[in-house]
Amino acid sequence: MEAGFKCERCGAPLDVSPETIVAICPYCGFPNHISGNLKTENIFVIPSINKNDVAKAFWEHVEKDFDLRRIKDEIQVWEIEGHYAPYWSGIAHVYGTVRYMRREEECHTDSKGNTHCHTVERHYTERVNEKMNLLGSARRQVESLGVDDLIKHFSKARPEGKRLLDLDEDEWGKIKLEILNTEMDERHASLMMREDAVDIVRNHFLDKSDRIEIFDIHTEGPRDVKLLLLPMWTVYYKYRNSIFHAVFAGWDGKRVAATEPMNVFRRVEYLTGAGIGVLLGSFGAAFTGNVIGVAILMTVGGGLGWFFGSKVLEGQRVERGG
Numbered sequence: 001m002e003a004g005f006k007c008e009r010c011g012a013p014l015d016v017s018p019e020t021i022v023a024i025c026p027y028c029g030f031p032n033h034i035s036g037n038l039k040t041e042n043i044f045v046i047p048s049i050n051k052n053d054v055a056k057a058f059w060e061h062v063e064k065d066f067d068l069r070r071i072k073d074e075i076q077v078w079e080i081e082g083h084y085a086p087y088w089s090g091i092a093h094v095y096g097t098v099r100y101m102r103r104e105e106e107c108h109t110d111s112k113g114n115t116h117c118h119t120v121e122r123h124y125t126e127r128v129n130e131k132m133n134l135l136g137s138a139r140r141q142v143e144s145l146g147v148d149d150l151i152k153h154f155s156k157a158r159p160e161g162k163r164l165l166d167l168d169e170d171e172w173g174k175i176k177l178e179i180l181n182t183e184m185d186e187r188h189a190s191l192m193m194r195e196d197a198v199d200i201v202r203n204h205f206l207d208k209s210d211r212i213e214i215f216d217i218h219t220e221g222p223r224d225v226k227l228l229l230l231p232m233w234t235v236y237y238k239y240r241n242s243i244f245h246a247v248f249a250g251w252d253g254k255r256v257a258a259t260e261p262m263n264v265f266r267r268v269e270y271l272t273g274a275g276i277g278v279l280l281g282s283f284g285a286a287f288t289g290n291v292i293g294v295a296i297l298m299t300v301g302g303g304l305g306w307f308f309g310s311k312v313l314e315g316q317r318v319e320r321g322g
């Protein structure tokens with residue numbers, strides 16, 4: 001802790017490190033701007049359920065789960081930890097033109113009834129004009145289990161946040177949890193969102209083409225940039241001398257990720273979940289090596305109705321042939 005930083009509203013001492021962008025007062029919830037580019041009026045907190053409710057959600061899940069229910073007498077809750085993790089969100093406008101080539105199989109049947117197939121190169125041009133709702137961690141490392149899953153779950157419902165500046169001490173007292181440090185300021189986050197928006201478009205076209213021939217894509221914004229504090233709870237539990245954990249979303253108590261004493265089925269489910277997480281994470285990371293890592297995309301107001309294979313990019317085919 002560096003000496004001298006005190007909360008502007010209540011005077012309590014603040015825990016400030018050299019990376020701290022904003023120090024949210026643990027006592028009253030006031031966001032104290034320390035460094036970097038950030039508007040404190042754009043910080044929102046998604047209120048959380050409390051520890052007891054998380055424990056309840058955990059045991060409800062155990063009861064509902066076929067495999068866990070059978071071993072529930074041997075399960076012992078070890079610890080329950082909650083915190084708020086900071087995420088930047090914003091809406092970027094991407095527009096432009098992409099021309100690509102795709103190899104396609106073309107078959108015809110001759111007069112004798114024999115079918116011949118060969119591969120042709122077809123060229124397509126599509127216009128892109130989309131608003132993307134982007135969300136990415138405001139921290140430099142985001143590897144822990146459940147971070148991507150939390151974002152995915154958040155994106156489905158987008159629960160209302162409360163403006164931190166509007167919370168008084170009492171209200172803060174009801175929802176307060178430890179807050180992870182925000183390590184990225186608004187300017188940095190905006191830059192990442194712009195890059196991610198372009199990467200998402202590029203990945204989309206890489207996926208469906210054999211070669212991109214023209215990639216003329218621009219971004220505007222992002223606008224409506226907010227720092228969101230998302231509550232995340234981890235339940236550590238013991239089963240036969242091993243510790244497992246389950247991650248819960250703090251706004252609705254949904255279990256979003258877990259390591260579990262697995263039988264084959266659970267293992268498959270978990271690995272599938274992890275695979276999706278990696279996929280989402282790769283949007284941000286794969287092409288620019290940047291660290292926002294978990295940018296995901298939705299059509300605005302469209303839940304997880306995103307990009308891949310969706311109607312988001314309705315292309316105009318202007319050329320066909322081989």
Ligand SMILES: [Zn+2]
Nearest residue numbers: 007010025028
């Ligand atoms: Zn304070």
